[in-house]
Amino acid sequence: MAERGQPQIYSIAAHRGFADALVAGLVPRYAEPDFGLARLTLLLPSRRAVRTMTEALVRHTGTDSGRGGILLPRMTVAGDLDLDEALGPLLDPLGAADIPPAADPTRRWLRLADHLRAVEGDAAGSGAALLRRAFEIGRTMDRLAVEGIAPIDLMSDTALGIVGELAEHWREATRTFLKVQQYWLADLAERGEVDPPERRNRLFEHAARRWSEAPPANPIVACGVTSASPALARLLRVISQSPRCAMVLPDLDLALDQEVWDALGTAGMPPEPGDPPFGRSDAVTHPQYHLKVLLNRMGVSRQEVQSWHRAGMSAAPPERSRAISNLFLTPSASARWSTLTARERRLTGVRLMESATPAAEAQAIAVMIRQALETPERRVALVTPDRALAGRVVAQLGRWGIVADDTAGRPLPQTAAGRVLLLLAELIAEQAAPVPLVGLLTHPLVAAGEERARWLEQARALDLALRGPRPGPGLTPLRDVAQAAGAAVWWEGLEPTLAPLFTYGADALLGDLIDALAAAAEALCGEGLWSRPDGRALAQFVEELREAARETQTRLDPKELHAVLRDAMERTSVRPPWGGHPRVAIYGLLEARMSRAELVICGGLVEGVWPASPAPDALLPPAMLRALGVPGADFRIGLSAHDLASALGAPEVVLSWARRDESSPVIPSRFVLRVKAMLGDAADAMVERDAVRLARLIDEARAAPAYPRPKPAPTPEQRKVAISVTALDRLRGDPYQFYASSILKLRSLDALDAEPSAAWKGTAVHAILDRWHKQGEPAGMLRSIAEQVMDEMSAHPLMRALWRPRLLAALDWVGEEIGRQKEDGRKVLATEADGSIEWRGVRLQGRADRIDRCADGILAVVDYKTGQPPSARRVQEGFSLQLGLVGLIASEGGFKDISGEAQRFEYWSLAKKQGQDQFGYWTEPVLEDRKKSGIAREKFLSETVRYLDDALDRWILGAEPFTARLNPDLPGHADYDQLMRLDEWITQLGSLDDGEGAA
Secondary structure: OOOOOOOOEEEEOOOOOHHHHHHHHHHHHHOEOOOEOOOOEEEEOOHHHHHHHHHHHHHHHHHOOOOOOOOOOEEEEOOOHHHOOOOOOOOHHHOOOOOOOEOOHHHHHHHHHHHHHHHHHHHHOOHHHHHHHHHHHHHHHHHHHHOOOOHHHHHOHHHHHHHHOOOHHHHHHHHHHHHHHHHHHHHHHHHOOEOHHHHHHHHHHHHHHHHHHOOOOOOEEEEOOOOOOHHHHHHHHHHHHOOOOEEEEEOOOOOOOHHHHHHOOOOOOOOOOOOOOOOOOOOOOOOOHHHHHHHHHHOOOHHHEEEOOOOOOOOOOOHHHHHHHHHOOOOOHHHHHHHOOOOOOOOOOEEEEEEOOHHHHHHHHHHHHHHHOOOOOOOEEEEOOOHHHHHHHHHHHHHHOOOOOEOOOEEHHHOHHHHHHHHHHHHHHOOOOHHHHHHHHOOOOOOOOOOHHHHHHHHHHHHHHHEEOOOOOOOHHHHHHHHHOOOHHHHHHHHHHHHHHHOOOOOEEHHHHHHHHHHHHHHHHHHHHHOOHHHHHHHHHHHHHHHHHHHHOOEEOHHHHHHHHHHHHHOOEEOOOOOOOOOEEEEOHHHHOOOOOOEEEEOOOEOEEOOEOOOOOOOOOHHHHHHHOOOOOOHHHHHHHHHHHHHOOOOEEEEEEEOEOOOOEOOEOHHHHHHHHHHHHHHHHHEOOHHHHHHHHHOOOOOOOOOOOOOOOOOHHHHOOOEEOOHHHHHHHOHHHHHHHHHOOOOOOOOEOOOOOHHHHHHHHHHHHHHHHHOOOOOOOHHHHHHHHHHHOOOOHHHHHHHHHHHHHHHHHHHHHHHHHHHOOOEEEEEEEEEEEEEOOEEEEEEEEEEEEOOOOOEEEEEEEOOOOOOHHHHHOOOOOHHHHHHHHHHOOOOOOOOOOEEEEEEEEEEEOOOOOOEEEEEOOOEOOOOOOOOEHHHHHHHHHHHHHHHHHHHHOOOOOOOOOOOOOOOOOOOOOOOOOHHHHHHHOOOOOOOOOOO
16 A cells, blocks of 8 residues: 555635635646646546636636636546435546446436335335435435435444434334335345446546555645535545545635634544534534535644645635634634634625615615626626525616526426426316416417418417406317417417327326427427527426336336426426626525625525525434434535635625515524624625615606596597497496497406306306297206207316306296296296497497397396396495397387387396395396386387487587596496506595586
8 A cells, every 4th residue: 555645625714715725726836838627637526616716717728918828627527415416537547447337316306216215115105206305315315325324224223222212203204214225225136237426436436446545646735525425425535635636625614713623522533432423513514614624534633734825816814714614603602703803804805785675685785786897807796595585686786788598497397398298287187277388389489480370370369268267178179269269270280299298097197298298399389498598407307207217117106297207397497598797696505605706796695595494304203313314404504604614705895685585574593693693783884775766766766647547538439439339338338348348349358267256157157048939948958058058158177166056046046937927827938139339439249148028018128247236225226227229129119029118127137135045036127116216118219218328418518528437336347447546546536526426
């Protein structure tokens, strides 16, 4: 074995830019004539760190006027398991071919679901819920493997003793985990594979042995690697002792008092017999804790670590490091804040920015970035774990044409390509419901190209036809909808693409479902679906899932496919290619490590975001994990603290947070509270107000004049429009509504998949009764006709199940009542009859639900209502005149083949009358007894004519404006409230003292 030297371990302080300071030291140490750094290998924590180091090397080359270029070092990755990074080919040439290959993670996920079902049976659940649990089991297995904990360790006396003392649910969860793990280990043995973290550990151990025997021929420098896994720690120890090799840590606090360093705990050191690897008193939330664990596992003391002694290109004041160290003191040591000198707590260049809301915070951050770019060559970075905040900042920067890429990427479901696949899966789950269907057909990637305009024209026609209640499930009801929309030919070409998605039973092969989705997606979008970065990520995701699903023969209910895909795709991030603004970077916490800029904005500093809320393992009890040496959930808080400590080393830093989130007030991050507590009164001088003020002023315009109550006054020619029997009520109650609907011809649209409205139900009732009357009113046929009509209207089964019993009960009453009236000599003359007359030069038109001739020869006008009919008072006041107007048209001979005078007026309601149990009753809005309040029956037509003439004189033939909400207390339509900007003036209306009383 080769003789080993002292460990060559260095640290770069927080106030120096890690990547730039590292490069500034690497070049003089390792550059060779003609070869540059080509013989050097850098071991980096992640592929994102490779990009950061490449940029730093390019910057260094550009600032060295005596150097025209440089050969870059070889860079390989040996990072955190959470990053899902491969170790790279560095270690393979060392003769590691005997190490088994790694199992495919996707295949493992699906197989674990099979094993979980085998262990728990039906209690394991199914579909998305089962696969979520399987993923959690896999993640726990990886956590144990990273820490070098073998499955046999879980069954040690220590572990089982702890489990035996816990609640029953923990014991059951542990038993389930152990059984599933044993099934999986049998799978691995049969296939000759190991889990990815286990293979990584074996590669580390193999390399450590080989390099212990024969040091590497060329220098290796481990840069920024802070993972404290035991196998990696042993490898890093060997590297640090090899000739011309070294290890460089980010922000190991060499000036931290030894007393505080000792108080962090003894984790990582060989425990005394009976002591747990992680003590309960360990300061796991301290930013230096994970670095101490790493050094302990390497067998290196902090005194052996040296300073890198190379300033970066953008170094903050040196005293900043001391202040950062004091900022994150342990709770017991933080009592010394009261005795710190001004120099020891000085955070020069750090500002605090509080905004009202996340939107205001994003706007203020965008303003600061825009200001920073005014300085040539100045770089600015936003660091935040809040991807929503990052997205807002990207959007805000767009107002100045600044393209900023969020290097943390976007989850695959939020990309255009990912949405196509999810919409298709949702279409299956929802049985071709209107919302996912229209969302899919109008997706920007669907039918892209020359035919896009024609495609959208047909899709929008279908969209309009689908407005309202959801049609029946499947594609069959959509044929009739497309026919009604005038898009039948287009739909005939589209349906064969979608039809295969609905051919699978409740126990379909997941691989077949993925095939069907991919085929349909490509048929709709063409090869353009796979061409962009998100498309390439989607193609890789589909291929991996399809191959694993076929190998495991996983079965799934197609209704669960959408939830399963969303869960799996959320774990895939799509990162932007090069091309954003060269001096603006938006990082997540992982991406920000090793990066540096002249201005760093730390955004989203609220509890639960930065640091994130600890999420304990749901499968194994925390006490058991702690006893085995697995860091607890709070360990992540320490990593977040280290991320912030590193960011605080930039020349200028802004700590930003909002007082509330989208729904409620929030608590500023504990790190912000520490800053305020340490600085005391000095924190007030560090508050950033200018950016907040400018952000507010961007959208703050001079107050607009109060919007007046609309009173449109169209020309006489525009006023001369036909009046329907249902529109006179609207004209008298709210003239503006009549103006918008009858003169401007504006129509409101129902929502897609809307709840069945009263109008829709009324249409169904009218169609049922009209068909029954026209068939001769056969006894006992109303129910069957109702079923036929609801089938034709594609009524959704859920709606039919809820409304059908009440409808059929009311129809039974209608049939009985009409039969009784027949016996009394009353006869139905017409149903759903259209009629019209000319009244004072204005066309009065409408449709009669039913007109009967009574035994004495007079006409009876009937109006069907699915709910409660208008009150007698509304009729008396002239705001429910439909019956009277239909009677006027009938009396004037406006209905074909109907003559006579209308003297009876009836509302037939299919609802329950107050105080009775049965559905269905009829009532008259006029009274025969003149002594009671109301309009007498013989005067009803004359009163209707009076109200009609009054409306004609004032608005149709007159010049009175169509005043909005002329009678504001009158309940009525609200289709045009937004158009009239009701909320802007209704509160100023007050009493109607301007002569605009009730009509």
